[in-house]
Amino acid sequence: MVKVEMRIRKVERISLIGCSNEQCCRQVVAAGLTTNFATVNVEVVDCPNLTEDPFHLAGQGLNGSPTLVEIGGPPYLLPTVDYTKLYDLVSISQQALNNTKKEFLAIGAGAGPYPLVESNCEGMFNLKVHANGHVTSESHLARVNPDRRKTVLEKIPNSETRCALLANIFLSEGKPGKVLKVSCKKRIGKKDFIASIRTTLEQHYGERTVGLGGVFLMKKGKAKQHVMSPFSETPIHTEEELNTWLNFFDMSATLIAVGTLVTNECDLDLRLQHFHSFSRHGEGGHYHIDTTPDVVEYEGYFNVGEKIVRVDKPINTHKFGRD
Numbered sequence: 001m002v003k004v005e006m007r008i009r010k011v012e013r014i015s016l017i018g019c020s021n022e023q024c025c026r027q028v029v030a031a032g033l034t035t036n037f038a039t040v041n042v043e044v045v046d047c048p049n050l051t052e053d054p055f056h057l058a059g060q061g062l063n064g065s066p067t068l069v070e071i072g073g074p075p076y077l078l079p080t081v082d083y084t085k086l087y088d089l090v091s092i093s094q095q096a097l098n099n100t101k102k103e104f105l106a107i108g109a110g111a112g113p114y115p116l117v118e119s120n121c122e123g124m125f126n127l128k129v130h131a132n133g134h135v136t137s138e139s140h141l142a143r144v145n146p147d148r149r150k151t152v153l154e155k156i157p158n159s160e161t162r163c164a165l166l167a168n169i170f171l172s173e174g175k176p177g178k179v180l181k182v183s184c185k186k187r188i189g190k191k192d193f194i195a196s197i198r199t200t201l202e203q204h205y206g207e208r209t210v211g212l213g214g215v216f217l218m219k220k221g222k223a224k225q226h227v228m229s230p231f232s233e234t235p236i237h238t239e240e241e242l243n244t245w246l247n248f249f250d251m252s253a254t255l256i257a258v259g260t261l262v263t264n265e266c267d268l269d270l271r272l273q274h275f276h277s278f279s280r281h282g283e284g285g286h287y288h289i290d291t292t293p294d295v296v297e298y299e300g301y302f303n304v305g306e307k308i309v310r311v312d313k314p315i316n317t318h319k320f321g322r323d
């Protein structure tokens with residue numbers, strides 16, 4: 001296991017409630033999304049119970065010490081894999097919460113725990129740790145079968161709390177409270193759901209860093225998603241080689257996607273957005289964009305991070321493999 005070095009940055013704590021001025025996050029997102037979707041509704045609501053159908057998260061809400069935990073990065077996967085990069089999400093989350101022994105919910109996207117299935121895989125992290133230390137995991141992993149034509153989605157057991165290589169996690173105490181609800185129908189622009197929100201915030205807040213995390217449902221339509229192949233035996237140096245190694249699929253609603261987005265990299269070498277989805281029908285992977293813009297429907301619940309915790313930032317970095 002990698003001994004982790006953490007750097008902490010405060011981020012812009014934009015207000016979700018009680019804001020009636022033009023700085024209001026709700027109004028900013030609502031106005032910006034209309035360039036990309038025909039129907040847009042953005043509200044600040046009490047978070048629904050996310051443990052229930054159709055969300056299937058391990059914890060109820062997204063409130064209490066909301067934090068973006070950004071772990072590792074693509075340089076540990078490309079051009080060649082660094083097998084030493086395994087991280088325990090429980091101990092990292094506890095450190096990010098200053099070892100306060102609070103219960104927490106960690107949700108997000110990253111590389112799955114390859115030792116569990118002896119194969120590289122996508123991770124959909126979704127675990128709650130109770131105050132007594134007990135873990136309830138609703139995490140999944142996705143991998144391709146040997147001919148790379150189909151994918152397999154599997155539940156990760158409570159006893160496996162590791163991720164590998166890279167992960168982008170939204171950490172909170174999992175409490176109920178106010179969240180930003182973003183509903184969109186019919187895509188009329190070129191941006192995916194998350195890029196629409198991210199670039200809208202970036203345009204408004206500029207240099208000030210805003211980070212969000214949470215869960216969204218793709219309720220109708222299909223989405224382009226990738227699932228990585230087993231680790232490559234030859235180095236991957238170009239986007240073309242990367243796209244041959246990745247496997248792309250059209251996956252069907254309802255998809256449940258978890259992850260983070262942030263409006264700029266700061267000096268932390270951040271990935272600006274990363275969501276992985278799972279489902280109740282055996283499909284799951286890395287979300288790129290819907291492929292059925294006319295019928296697509298999204299419903300997302302997000303909270304704003306108070307800080308970014310950067311874990312094991314790569315020293316030698318590069319900018320590919322971040323789509």
Ligand SMILES: [Zn+2]
Pocket residue numbers: 109110122274275276286
């Ligand atoms: Zn991914």
